[in-house]
Amino acid sequence: MTAQILDGEATLRTIKAELTERVAVLKEQGVVPGLGTVLVGDDPGSHWYVGAKHKDCAEIGITSIRRDLPATASQAEVEAVIDELNADDGCTGFLVQQPTGLDEFALLSRVDPDKDVDGLHPMNLGKLVLGEAGPLPCTPVGAIELLRRHDVEIAGAEVVVVGRGLTVGRPLGLLLTRRSENATVTLCHTGTRDLASHVRNADIVVAAAGVPGIITGDIVKPGAAVLDVGVSRVDGKVTGDVDRSVWDVAGWVSPNPKGVGPMTRAMLLTNIVEIAERSVRS
């Protein structure tokens, strides 16, 4: 068996085409959505991600504001830029690219929750826990959208999420257990005693551990959907958590790159457009 591909790049292209039409409608109503990004330091990966986000915006008609700060920037200097974007009417929403090397909880908390396009402000994470509407974190919601758009059944599925980080594992567990998704989730992490026994039972596996090759074919249920969200750099190349042997056993695999990464960008664009649409309605 060779698994089918959960193609994030093709899905990003489809979502961009849908959003281009929604941005055009907003413009007819006098609203031009604008994304702001705050980038601290010289990390090449972060520079690539931020560059890609601005390119995506330009392609669908969203303006963007880029604030790049040196690695020597202090907490207070970054917070001053956040205050500036909070007050800027041309900025529909913005994000602070992670990692910054600074106090990230303080930075996230300082972003106006109504402009939080990453869905990572404590108030918006609280809304997710309470089941209230609000912007959702881009990578976990992107993983779910990737499954949906390839007709992988989520309701009733046994899902194993490997990794308990703030941007992927923890919010993904919350999202998948909402009534709208209705999955049963096991959240595994570095303290899990027998990872293989959990993965063997799963209809859907989401690997976000950042450990290259941690998910191997011998521990995957035949026909399962396996999403590779882990990002490590091995000899300068992006390497995921899913070993090549999984492709011979699984029913679906999201490659890495070109799987969930592009979906993170698609959901960021969606969050910006939704915030702009809400501003028209209110």
Ligand SMILES: Nc1nc2c(c(=O)[nH]1)N[C@@H](CN(C=O)c1ccc(C(=O)N[C@@H](CCC(=O)O)C(=O)O)cc1)CN2
């Ligand atoms: N403020 C945030 N910081 C970070 C987030 C986030 O959601 N918000 N997530 C990651 C990085 N990230 C978005 O910022 C991101 C990751 C991956 C991709 C992507 O398209 N990747 C490509 C490959 C890129 C490469 O070759 O390096 C792919 O998977 O095909 C986009 C955005 C951490 N920080």
